[in-house]
Amino acid sequence: MARLPVYLRSLLEVAATDTPTISSERLAEMAGVNAAKVRKDLSYLGSYGTRGVGYDVEYLLFQMSRELGCTQDWPVIIVGVGNLGHALANYRGFSDRGFPVGALVDADPAKVGERVGELVIRHIDELPAIVAELGTSIGVVATPPAAAQDVADRLVAAGVCSILNFAPAVVAVPPDVSLRKVDLAVELQILSFYQQRRSPGSMVAAAVPPPLAEPQADVLVPTVVPATLAVTLEAPS
Amino acid sequence: MARLPVYLRSLLEVAATDTPTISSERLAEMAGVNAAKVRKDLSYLGSYGTRGVGYDVEYLLFQMSRELGCTQDWPVIIVGVGNLGHALANYRGFSDRGFPVGALVDADPAKVGERVGELVIRHIDELPAIVAELGTSIGVVATPPAAAQDVADRLVAAGVCSILNFAPAVVAVPPDVSLRKVDLAVELQILSFYQQRRSPGSMVAAAVPPPLAEPQADVLVPTVVPATLAVTLEAPS
DNA sequence: ATTTGTGAATGGGTTCACAGCA
C-alpha cells in the first residue's frame, strides 16, 4: 500500500515523544485518513495491536520498517543530470530518509567527469559496473522524455528492478520490475483542471459546441478551432 | 481524471505528425492504458469521436486543452527556496508546459532579495500582494515539513485555491481548495517495499515473531527490537 | 468492416458496524 510510508512518518513523530502506545484513531488523524483504513492496513500487514489499548509504537515501527525495507539504505542511481537530475542529486530528502544517491549517470560525454556534490558524473555505459558496485539499487530517470524508454531498458539490463521515472513519457518495463512515475507538470495540470471546473468559463462557453451535438448541428468549430489552437499550444516535449 | 494530461501529451505527439485522426486503441497504447478506458474517459469528457473512424486529433486537442485549462498559462508561486525549491525554480518542465514560475517566496530574511534565474526571492509576508499581481495562480510548497501547514494556510488566506505540496507532511486545506501532494521519498519507499517483497528476507525471517503469535508465545521481540531499531532509524524529519 | 459509445459484469478498495478481547 502507498499509505504505509505516511504511517511510518507519523509513527516516527510519535516515537519522538514519550508516548508508548497509539490508537488507530489518533494515527488516522495524523496520517490524514480514516481510522478503519488504518486498522485494515495494519492488520493486513500482519501486525497486532492490543484491543482496548492500541498499538505499541516501537513494535509497530519495527514491523513497518522491516516491511518497507527501511532497515537498510537503498542507494539510488540518478540517470540524466540535467536541471532536474542536478536538483535531485542535491536534494537532502533522499539521503535523509535512507536513499543515498549512489551514482550520477549521463549520456552526454561533456557532462561525464563533472563533479556534483561528492559525486562525479559517470557515463551511462558504465551502468552494469555501477550496479555491481552498489548492489541492489533504485534507478531514477531524470532524462528528457525521448530518452526515457532507452534509459529504463538499460537500467533493467544492468539488473535494476525498481525504477522511479520523472520523465514525462510512458515507459514499459518487464513485469518483474517495479516502476513508479512522477510527472510534475501533470500534477499541475490536474490542479488547473479542477480550477477550470470551479470557474464556469465565461467567454469560452460561447465558443464551445454543445456536448451532445446532433448530426445536423455539425458546427464549424472543429475546423476553425485548430488554427487558434496551434498558437496557444507549445510543441510536444 | 488524472489520465487526461497523459492523453494530451500523446495527442500533441500525434499532432506533430500529419495524422488527422486517431483510434482509441492507438491512443491507449501511447498512454499505456486500456482502450476501453480511453473511450470511457473521452465520452465522460463529452467529446465525440466518429464510429468506424476514430477521434479527430485537432478537435480532441481543443476540447482537452480547454478542459485542462491549458489554453492559458497558470503562474506558479514557489514557497520555500531551499534545495528543492531552487531546483523547481530552474526546472524547465514547468514553464515549458504552461506553468511559468511567477514568484519565489521564502520566510528566511537572509534569502529575500537573492536572485534565482530571472526572479528575485520575496518575503512570504508579501504573498497577498503577489497573488494579486499574478492573478489566479498555483502555490507550490517546497518547505521543510514543519512549515508546510502554515505555508498552506497563508497561501489559502492570500487567495490561492490550488496547492501542490512537496513537503513530507500531511496538510489540511478547506474543501474549496485543491491539494495535491508529491512526496519523493515516499515514492522510493514504495519501491523498496516491493523490492523487499521480492527477496524473501533470509536473516530477517529468523528474527521476526510469527504473525499469529499465540498468547503463550508472548515473545521477547517487542522489548528487544526497539533498541536495535533506534540505531537504524533516522530521526523524524 | 471498423471503431465508438455504453450498459452490464467484475473487481478492489473504502466504510460501516459489531463481535471479540483486554
Added chain:
DNA sequence: TGCTGTGAACCCATTCACAAAT
C-alpha cells in the same frame, strides 16, 4: 469500558461485450 480485528455492505473504477453508426 475502550479499542482492535474483520465480515458485510457499499461505492467507484475498470473491464467486457455488444449494439449503433459510419
